[in-house]
Amino acid sequence: MNNKTTATQNSAKSAAPKKKKITVAIVISVAVLCLCAAAFWFLHPHTFGEWQVIKEPTCVETGKEMRKCFCGENEVRTLDALNSSGHVKVMNKGYSATKTEDGMTDSVSCKLCGEVFVSGEVLYATGSQGLEYKIVSETACEIIGIGTCTDPYVFVPRYIDGYEVIAIAGDAFANCNGITNVTIDDSVKSIGSYAFYGCKGLTSITLGDGIASIDNRAFLECSKLGTITVSSGNTVYKSIGGVLFSNDEKTLVCYPANKPGAYVIPESVVTIGDRVFYNCFGLTDITIGANVESIGYGAFYNCEGLTEVIIPDSVTDLGDYAFANCTNLADVTVSKNITNIGGYSFANCFSLESIEISDKVEVIEDYAFSNCYILKSIKIGGGVTKIAPGAFYNCYELKNITFNGTAAKWKSISFGKRWNSNTPAYTVYCTNGSVSKNGRVTYN
Numbered sequence: 001m002n003n004k005t006t007a008t009q010n011s012a013k014s015a016a017p018k019k020k021k022i023t024v025a026i027v028i029s030v031a032v033l034c035l036c037a038a039a040f041w042f043l044h045p046h047t048f049g050e051w052q053v054i055k056e057p058t059c060v061e062t063g064k065e066m067r068k069c070f071c072g073e074n075e076v077r078t079l080d081a082l083n084s085s086g087h088v089k090v091m092n093k094g095y096s097a098t099k100t101e102d103g104m105t106d107s108v109s110c111k112l113c114g115e116v117f118v119s120g121e122v123l124y125a126t127g128s129q130g131l132e133y134k135i136v137s138e139t140a141c142e143i144i145g146i147g148t149c150t151d152p153y154v155f156v157p158r159y160i161d162g163y164e165v166i167a168i169a170g171d172a173f174a175n176c177n178g179i180t181n182v183t184i185d186d187s188v189k190s191i192g193s194y195a196f197y198g199c200k201g202l203t204s205i206t207l208g209d210g211i212a213s214i215d216n217r218a219f220l221e222c223s224k225l226g227t228i229t230v231s232s233g234n235t236v237y238k239s240i241g242g243v244l245f246s247n248d249e250k251t252l253v254c255y256p257a258n259k260p261g262a263y264v265i266p267e268s269v270v271t272i273g274d275r276v277f278y279n280c281f282g283l284t285d286i287t288i289g290a291n292v293e294s295i296g297y298g299a300f301y302n303c304e305g306l307t308e309v310i311i312p313d314s315v316t317d318l319g320d321y322a323f324a325n326c327t328n329l330a331d332v333t334v335s336k337n338i339t340n341i342g343g344y345s346f347a348n349c350f351s352l353e354s355i356e357i358s359d360k361v362e363v364i365e366d367y368a369f370s371n372c373y374i375l376k377s378i379k380i381g382g383g384v385t386k387i388a389p390g391a392f393y394n395c396y397e398l399k400n401i402t403f404n405g406t407a408a409k410w411k412s413i414s415f416g417k418r419w420n421s422n423t424p425a426y427t428v429y430c431t432n433g434s435v436s437k438n439g440r441v442t443y444n
């Protein structure tokens, strides 16, 4: 027993000095390392980077440049003045503004160091003369008419008689057939409804940085308009290939009426705005991207060149008059995800022979298919609860209606006045029988 205890005590006694030794060794090592680092820090030869100018010299004053070591130490040295005999002042001759380009007043600066003594002031482009304007505040005006201006190329300037031009009012240039091109300076923020309505000679329009609001009727009936350009600093709108978009490219805002051929709407587009393709007679084919969710009021009104349209299932909102007067439109595929067929949306589609409306559609709005003279057959989904006045008015050839619901369901639909005026003696084929135009039911 005793022996064992002694042995244990002995080994404990010899372990303690070992631990101490190790600790001391570590402390010494760390101390040495610290000393070395300190020695290096205080004794290192500085390695300076490149000289950098911190004050440019002028003709008459010295400049300064500096370089730094990683330790924070820096060196500064003086740069000589450029010219012991002082600045060499020169007059920079100004130039007048033209109708479309800004000018500049005279300025004085040093030829050697560039120091400016008299700065030049911008002389804004004078723009077209004689435009009619209305003063809207102490400093601003808006254009209300062409006035005495006879320019075919109208340049709307930034200032008229000292007033900043901030808007082009509704109807301002309506029916001004002599205008061929328009450029609008950066001060103008908005263009009102029908501002360029019926400008039959207008081929191009260039919008400035400031434009933030354009009424969707501004360029209606501009039958020769082929290009809409937006200056690159504009943050609200942008032009791609002469077509006007919102700056984020999600909304298609205006397609110039005279841009013939096929068009593929960019994939980025979610909204086709109101009247975008209104009167685009030359549009022969349209590809509506799979991200488009809404088609605005009258979006394709009078697109006589269209023969076929696929409205993808992404579309949930079809505006009134969307495809009205598409007189050659023979083949339409309607999104399965819309709930309303908008009023007059396919009115006067004289070439339409058949159409299919999905079960999600609840309402066929007023005069939706009126004057579809050769519409022979139509499939109507079982979800329809209302067929509004005139919906199939003057569908002279409509003989077959296929309804995806029972005869009783068909008879429970709320039918508006004249919804089927001037249709022939059609039959409605329901899931359990058929219903004649005069309401007689024959069950399967």
Ligand SMILES: [Zn+2]
Pocket (backbone or CB within 6 Å): 044, 045, 046, 047, 069, 070, 071, 072, 073
């Ligand atoms: Zn250093």
Ligand SMILES: [Zn+2]
Pocket (backbone or CB within 6 Å): 058, 059, 060, 086, 087, 088, 110, 111, 112, 113, 114, 115
């Ligand atoms: Zn100088």
